[in-house]
Amino acid sequence: MIFLVIILVLFLYRAFSILPNKSRKPKRLSVGKNSCSIAVFLGSGGHTNEALLLISALDVDRYGPRTYIVSSGDDLSVQKAIKFESQISEGNKSNYYMLSIPRARRVHQSLLTVPASTAYSFIYCVYCLAFRPLFDPNTPGYPDVLLLNGPGTCFVLCLAVYVNKFLGLHAPLIIYIETFARVKSLSLSAKLIRPLADRSVGFVLKAI
Amino acid sequence: MLAFVTVGSTRFDSLISAIFTKTVLLSFRTKGYTNLVVQCGNSAFEFSTAIQDNQTHRMERAGVDIEFYKFKPSLQEDYEKADLVVSHAGSGTILDVRRMGKPMIVVPNPTLLDNHQEELALALQEMGYLKSTSVENLAKTINDFDPSDVKPFPAFDGSRFARIMDEEMVQVFVSSLHHLNMTLRALEAAKVEGDPQTYEDQNVHAIYNEIASHFSSTRYKPWPIIAAFLQSLTTGSIGLDSGTGNGKYLPLPLDRPGDIWTIGLDRSKNLLGIARTAGNANIFREVVLGNVLDNPWRKGIFDYAISIATIHHLATHERRRMAVQCLIQSTSPVHGRLLIYVWAIEQDELSKRKVVADEEILSSSGKDVIVPWVLSNNPQTQTSPQVFNRYYHMFAKGELSGLVLEAAAELGLQVGQKPPQGEKDTQGIEIVQDGWERSNYYVELQRWQI
Numbered sequence: 001m002i003f004l005v006i007i008l009v010l011f012l013y014r015a016f017s018i019l020p021n022k023s024r025k026p027k028r029l030s031v032g033k034n035s036c037s038i039a040v041f042l043g044s045g046g047h048t049n050e051a052l053l054l055i056s057a058l059d060v061d062r063y064g065p066r067t068y069i070v071s072s073g074d075d076l077s078v079q080k081a082i083k084f085e086s087q088i089s090e091g092n093k094s095n096y097y098m099l100s101i102p103r104a105r106r107v108h109q110s111l112l113t114v115p116a117s118t119a120y121s122f123i124y125c126v127y128c129l130a131f132r133p134l135f136d137p138n139t140p141g142y143p144d145v146l147l148l149n150g151p152g153t154c155f156v157l158c159l160a161v162y163v164n165k166f167l168g169l170h171a172p173l174i175i176y177i178e179t180f181a182r183v184k185s186l187s188l189s190a191k192l193i194r195p196l197a198d199r200s201v202g203f204v205l206k207a208i
Numbered sequence: 209m210l211a212f213v214t215v216g217s218t219r220f221d222s223l224i225s226a227i228f229t230k231t232v233l234l235s236f237r238t239k240g241y242t243n244l245v246v247q248c249g250n251s252a253f254e255f256s257t258a259i260q261d262n263q264t265h266r267m268e269r270a271g272v273d274i275e276f277y278k279f280k281p282s283l284q285e286d287y288e289k290a291d292l293v294v295s296h297a298g299s300g301t302i303l304d305v306r307r308m309g310k311p312m313i314v315v316p317n318p319t320l321l322d323n324h325q326e327e328l329a330l331a332l333q334e335m336g337y338l339k340s341t342s343v344e345n346l347a348k349t350i351n352d353f354d355p356s357d358v359k360p361f362p363a364f365d366g367s368r369f370a371r372i373m374d375e376e377m378v379q380v381f382v383s384s385l386h387h388l389n390m391t392l393r394a395l396e397a398a399k400v401e402g403d404p405q406t407y408e409d410q411n412v413h414a415i416y417n418e419i420a421s422h423f424s425s426t427r428y429k430p431w432p433i434i435a436a437f438l439q440s441l442t443t444g445s446i447g448l449d450s451g452t453g454n455g456k457y458l459p460l461p462l463d464r465p466g467d468i469w470t471i472g473l474d475r476s477k478n479l480l481g482i483a484r485t486a487g488n489a490n491i492f493r494e495v496v497l498g499n500v501l502d503n504p505w506r507k508g509i510f511d512y513a514i515s516i517a518t519i520h521h522l523a524t525h526e527r528r529r530m531a532v533q534c535l536i537q538s539t540s541p542v543h544g545r546l547l548i549y550v551w552a553i554e555q556d557e558l559s560k561r562k563v564v565a566d567e568e569i570l571s572s573s574g575k576d577v578i579v580p581w582v583l584s585n586n587p588q589t590q591t592s593p594q595v596f597n598r599y600y601h602m603f604a605k606g607e608l609s610g611l612v613l614e615a616a617a618e619l620g621l622q623v624g625q626k627p628p629q630g631e632k633d634t635q636g637i638e639i640v641q642d643g644w645e646r647s648n649y650y651v652e653l654q655r656w657q658i
Binding site for chain 2: 053056
């Protein structure tokens with residue numbers, strides 16, 4: 001019994017210590033690099049377009065390699081990402097990876113099975129973010145930044161990053177960008193992710 | 209003319225059904241849209257069972273040639289051909305279409321959960337970027353729609369996002385280059401004592417000389433409003449960059465190099481060394497070592513003058529007013545144009561510097577502060593980082609334009625637009641724009657003479 005209590009206390013202490021603390025200087029682990037690897041979730045439709053538009057504003061030599069994370073079955077986002085990369089690489093060797101993760105909830109999926117599919121999606125994300133880079137040379141390694149702009153599935157990714165943090169593995173900095181489509185209220189995913197993100201940014205219409 | 213209807217990756221039964229009604233088709237035809245292309249997605253409507261995936265169907269109804277299909281990998285081509293786009297109010301579609309400059313009518317899909325289409329559509333309609341309507345009113349909206357009422361959509365400006373990313377990632381790069389970084393802490397208040405000139409020498413000039421090389425490496429991107437100002441100058445203009453620092457504005461505008469000529473003035477010899485050659489052995493720019501208050505220029509000699517992030521280093525109100533005055537005097541009384549940037553008390557919520565307390569923002573006289581710069585040493589040698597404390601005056605709202613008014617009064621200049629007629633030899637200055645951008649206040653001025 002005491003043993004369980006100790007475990008629980010240690011667990012809570014660790015969980016508390018990894019929450020973003022705005023007043024403390026965050027620890028950055030990448031040292032000795034001139035570029036920063038970036039992972040971005042393409043959440044289909046407008047989310048994908050906006051995410052790619054944001055990436056297009058970055059210096060591609062500095063922010064690479066780029067990993068595009070898509071929900072399984074979202075072929076349109078895959079095509080958009082490939083087209084985008086071929087545009088920015090201008091014939092040079094491209095520097096990106098695609099990663100497909102299972103959906104937390106498919107369209108029209110019964111609410112009864114959502115917990116199971118979300119759990120599966122979460123476990124797969126943890127595997128991809130925390131463990132696969134350890135042994136699989138065909139992955140870009142641990143990204144330095146994870147860029148999210150919704151919708152719901154990106155919350156699962158956000159939680160998976162916290163597993164990395166909990167285990168003390170290299171965890172990407174989470175930057176959440178509220179979709180431009182929101183003009184008055186925050187979306188549900190924004191409300192969930194904001195407390196967990198290292199930085200969240202709302203882009204008012206004028207700024208876009 | 210051709211109209212394109214799209215519902216994106218979702219389905220929107222009522223919109224697609226409405227499109228195929230005679231009333232809506234007739235309103236298309238009356239407005240001259242005799243060709244219609246419809247991307248109907250998975251919507252259920254009269255002909256939805258007739259179409260297969262990857263197939264395009266053609267038909268004629270109410271005098272309109274209609275082409276319809278479910279999905280295409282890219283709608284780009286259809287957008288390009290269209291003279292009008294009617295669509296659901298998805299943000300992706302709106303961005304795509306409006307960035308191509310096509311006029312647009314949107315119908316928010318009321319059946320979506322957690323619906324924010326309506327919110328977005330109404331906000332954009334209010335700004336004049338598109339027309340929002342409902343399925344019921346679609347025919348009437350098409351009849352009343354005049355594409356020339358629609359305002360052009362602003363182009364995507366990614367610089368703010370890029371800056372946020374650079375800021376977040378600066379640690380990553382900096383740690384590898386042993387660069388200086390700014391500490392995250394609240395700013396200390398400064399008290400200016402003794403001779404302001406001596407104070408500036410110790411708390412501004414000496415420091416910039418020390419940190420010049422690193423300072424320069426953190427200041428590489430020109431701010432958009434300044435770039436736009438320099439871009440707007442006519443070819444052949446000659447101007448002054450007072451407090452040029454590392455000279456990042458001297459080569460602008462980038463797309464017409466050499467069309468205008470900016471001469472840089474600064475108090476830091478080390479920064480000028482960087483400004484002069486910009487690290488390129490083949491480039492030599494005109495730079496002059498001097499104090500912004502010395503006013504070594506013949507009056508009215510320049511066509512334009514800019515002073516970016518400089519005046520806030522002067523330690524008293526009088527000296528700051530003098531600096532504005534010197535800057536105005538150096539430009540032509542007939543057509544001189546000026547742009548001044550100073551650091552604001554109201555800091556961007558994204559700025560690395562901590563915002564001062566709210567009540568201080570309300571003060572009208574600004575605030576004197578000390579801003580630490582930490583020059584990280586090589587981590588291998590384990591020496592403690594050097595800290596350089598620079599003096600800054602953070603401007604309050606309205607303080608910069610106040611300085612301009614005072615300086616103008618002292619120079620005997622009228623403030624305001626050039627009147628159509630008036631007494632001969634009247635001189636004046638107009639405040640063209642006055643605003644806040646990214647933790648800075650700026651003011652653009654235009655001199656005039658009758």
